[in-house]
Amino acid sequence: MKKHFAFAIAAAGLAACLSAVAQEPTVDDIVARTNTASYYQGKDGRAGVTMTITDAQGRERKRELTILRRDSGEDGGKQRFYVYFHEPADVRDTAFLVWKHLGQDDDRWLYLPALDVTKRIAAADERTSFVGSHYFYEDVSGRGIDEDDHELVETTDTYYVLKNTPKNKDAVEFDSFTMWLHKGTYLPVKVEFEKGGEVYRTNEILAVDTIQGYPTVTKSKMTDKRIGGFTVNEYHDIKYDLDMPEDIFTERYLRRAPREYLR
Amino acid sequence: MNALAYRGFACAALALGVAFAASAEEPALPPGLDAPKEEPALPPGLGGATSEPSLPPGLGGDSAEPALPPGLGDSQASSEVETSERPASRLKLHGFWDNRSGFRIRDDAVQSKTATLGESRLQLDARVDGDRASFEFIGDLIYDAAFDRVEDDIRFLRLTWPVTDSLDLRIGRQVLTWGVGDLLFINDLFPKDWVAFLSGRDVEYLKAPSDSLRVGWYNDAVNVELVYTPRFAPDRFPTGDRFSYYSPLAGGLAGADDPVRYHAPHDYFDDDEIALRLYRNVGAWEVAAYAYRGYWKSPGGQTLLPPRATFPELSVYGASARGPLGPGILSAELGYYDSREDRGGNDPFVNNDELRTLLGYEFEAGKEFTIGVQHYMEWMQDYGDYRRTLPFFVPARDEFRHLFTVRFTKMLMNQNLMLSLFTFYSPSDADAYLRPTATYKINDAWQIFGGANIFLGRERTTFFGQFEDNSNVYAGARFSF
Numbered sequence: 001m002k003k004h005f006a007f008a009i010a011a012a013g014l015a016a017c018l019s020a021v022a023q024e025p026t027v028d029d030i031v032a033r034t035n036t037a038s039y040y041q042g043k044d045g046r047a048g049v050t051m052t053i054t055d056a057q058g059r060e061r062k063r064e065l066t067i068l069r070r071d072s073g074e075d076g077g078k079q080r081f082y083v084y085f086h087e088p089a090d091v092r093d094t095a096f097l098v099w100k101h102l103g104q105d106d107d108r109w110l111y112l113p114a115l116d117v118t119k120r121i122a123a124a125d126e127r128t129s130f131v132g133s134h135y136f137y138e139d140v141s142g143r144g145i146d147e148d149d150h151e152l153v154e155t156t157d158t159y160y161v162l163k164n165t166p167k168n169k170d171a172v173e174f175d176s177f178t179m180w181l182h183k184g185t186y187l188p189v190k191v192e193f194e195k196g197g198e199v200y201r202t203n204e205i206l207a208v209d210t211i212q213g214y215p216t217v218t219k220s221k222m223t224d225k226r227i228g229g230f231t232v233n234e235y236h237d238i239k240y241d242l243d244m245p246e247d248i249f250t251e252r253y254l255r256r257a258p259r260e261y262l263r
Numbered sequence: 264m265n266a267l268a269y270r271g272f273a274c275a276a277l278a279l280g281v282a283f284a285a286s287a288e289e290p291a292l293p294p295g296l297d298a299p300k301e302e303p304a305l306p307p308g309l310g311g312a313t314s315e316p317s318l319p320p321g322l323g324g325d326s327a328e329p330a331l332p333p334g335l336g337d338s339q340a341s342s343e344v345e346t347s348e349r350p351a352s353r354l355k356l357h358g359f360w361d362n363r364s365g366f367r368i369r370d371d372a373v374q375s376k377t378a379t380l381g382e383s384r385l386q387l388d389a390r391v392d393g394d395r396a397s398f399e400f401i402g403d404l405i406y407d408a409a410f411d412r413v414e415d416d417i418r419f420l421r422l423t424w425p426v427t428d429s430l431d432l433r434i435g436r437q438v439l440t441w442g443v444g445d446l447l448f449i450n451d452l453f454p455k456d457w458v459a460f461l462s463g464r465d466v467e468y469l470k471a472p473s474d475s476l477r478v479g480w481y482n483d484a485v486n487v488e489l490v491y492t493p494r495f496a497p498d499r500f501p502t503g504d505r506f507s508y509y510s511p512l513a514g515g516l517a518g519a520d521d522p523v524r525y526h527a528p529h530d531y532f533d534d535d536e537i538a539l540r541l542y543r544n545v546g547a548w549e550v551a552a553y554a555y556r557g558y559w560k561s562p563g564g565q566t567l568l569p570p571r572a573t574f575p576e577l578s579v580y581g582a583s584a585r586g587p588l589g590p591g592i593l594s595a596e597l598g599y600y601d602s603r604e605d606r607g608g609n610d611p612f613v614n615n616d617e618l619r620t621l622l623g624y625e626f627e628a629g630k631e632f633t634i635g636v637q638h639y640m641e642w643m644q645d646y647g648d649y650r651r652t653l654p655f656f657v658p659a660r661d662e663f664r665h666l667f668t669v670r671f672t673k674m675l676m677n678q679n680l681m682l683s684l685f686t687f688y689s690p691s692d693a694d695a696y697l698r699p700t701a702t703y704k705i706n707d708a709w710q711i712f713g714g715a716n717i718f719l720g721r722e723r724t725t726f727f728g729q730f731e732d733n734s735n736v737y738a739g740a741r742f743s744f
Contacts (some may be wrong), residue, residue: 132679
């Protein structure tokens with residue numbers, strides 16, 4: 001009798017545990033959904049970005065750019081990015097093209113309109129500043145999810161707290177980064193990079209809109225104590241599923257900006 | 264393995280543990296499986312719930328509340344989109360005001376002026392975007408203090424018209440560039456402004472505009488670009504007034520008192536140029552084939568009576584490839600220069616045929632530090648005939664002219680300071696050209712810059728050696744609007 005009772009408890013416990021496991025997504029699920037929410041909403045998309053860079057002395061510089069993105073197909077797959085600079089003057093009408101691959105270096109081109117030159121950019125360290133801001137190239141196009149080991153360190157009512165440790169420590173400047181992922185949308189509301197236990201670099205989502213059904217970051221801020229200062233990105237004119245043809249992301253449109261998509 | 268899987272396993276283990284509750288010898292969980300407690304401690308500041316970030320507007324305060332699914336949020340979403348859209352202006356007006364001056368750092372016996380550059384330049388940039396077509400104007404108005412004169416230079420006056428999804432037309436004055444060299448050109452036979460380049464104007468002025476029709480036809484097999492220039496557009500080359508040059512007829516350096524006298528083909532449609540490029544991507548590599556029919560862009564010949572520099576007929580056929588190799592980008596290009604007025608090489612007053620090749624590699628050598636190296640070669644064809652027919656008073660060129668270039672680029676101070684050194688060195692001509700530049704962006708409107716153009720050479724007859732006395736330094740500031 002006692003034994004049966006014990007079995008009943010065990011069965012109930014097991015069932016409860018199993019159902020809890022079924023409801024909780026796996027770490028791989030969380031990582032994949034965050035990657036999709038951050039970089040793969042819709043099959044393509046456009047955003048205007050107002051980037052305000054504030055340096056350690058409080059001086060401000062502004063960048064105005066439009067980013068076009070097109071996915072090759074499945075979420076987490078290859079992508080192409082087209083970045084067009086409206087401001088400031090020294091980079092005006094410059095265009096930047098990235099073919100993002102998985103597991104190999106991206107292909108990157110830069111077009112300088114005054115010289116009508118398309119330059120091929122060497123596959124560089126992805127963790128260098130994007131146009132002088134506190135954001136890195138990798139923050140713009142996304143860090144490969146296979147480059148880190150992921151660990152769910154905490155689940156709160158609101159967040160999955162995910163700790164990410166690089167597989168190749170020599171390729172990056174951090175020891176790990178921790179993401180607070182909003183449970184409903186998987187958006188990384190806060191990301192902290194630490195080195196030697198000290199948090200030195202923080203990205204925060206400051207505003208979100210739901211656009212065409214996709215929860216979308218409309219304002220974010222990156223602070224970097226090592227560099228000093230911070231960069232705030234405000235996103236506008238966001239649109240998804242524009243059905244952009246693939247050839248927008250080729251040399252032809254580097255030389256002739258696709259105004260119909262840039263507005 | 265991940266934490267949730269561990270947790271599931273822990274649950275199962277716990278349940279099994281209860282099932283065999285009678286036993287006190289329950290197996291201990293291996294290290295790492297037993298509890299969230301044993302996980303690495305959160306770094307300082309991440310610990311408690313208080314360090315959790317608050318939700319931004321839009322994600323809702325109630326964490327238990329699910330996000331709006333597609334469809335439910337539509338009406339709200341569309342209004343949000345409207346509020347965040349910005350009106351797009353069809354007319355854009357910009358420009359800059361650029362002041363710079365430069366002077367010779369060596370005495371030049373054939374130049375009375377020390378100043379090589381002294382200009383105040385106003386550039387206006389206007390663009391009108393239609394639904395499909397667009398129109399661009401970029402024009403410079405220059406006060407040249409070195410010569411006390413006002414000049415204008417219209418760089419773009421161009422209509423861009425995408426006729427169909429696969430056909431683009433661009434008509435009018437425009438700056439055109441193709442090929443894979445860095446400050447070296449083989450199949451790019453669009454006009455260059457060597458005077459601007461050598462005297463310290465912005466590098467964008469290396470390319471001079473031409474009045475052309477550019478037709479682009481794009482498809483998956485091969486993209487075709489055709490540039491038709493109805494009237495020959497020569498390079499802007501040193502003619503002596505600002506920069507002295509080596510004159511084989513004078514047998515030495517010539518300057519402002521003895522400018523180059525030249526005769527360029529100038530009849531519309533009779534003296535035209537046509538340039539063709541076929542290109543496509545093969546994986547990560549870009550490959551292209553080129554053809555050109557026109558004239559030597561800088562003087563490639565000479566008449567004796569009257570003494571005039573000439574621009575003999577030229578055709579060029581070539582190819583290029585560019586793509587990733589190891590950590591950097593490899594570029595390769597070659598072109599055969601068919602000097603149509605001297606195919607046999609027997610006319611000493613017209614350039615012979617040449618084969619030109621280029622091999623380049625650029626890579627990131629450090630944080631925001633890139634290095635680019637190139638080897639470039641000109642191989643004169645029919646060299647024996649050239650030597651046999653060359654007049655005694657003209658110094659002979661080598662059969663092979665080798666040129667190496669090295670570019671160092673370093674960005675500092677959040678990319679607001681850019682230091683660059685571009686060096687040309689020719690072991691065959693024993694001459695060199697160094698271009699150090701520094702540019703600092705004070706803010707989004709103002710930048711200041713300085714640099715030098717240093718020419719070195721054993722002989723005054725070689726390409727860079729002839730400019731040795733023109734070595735100069737310059738500095739200036741630009742305000743953009």
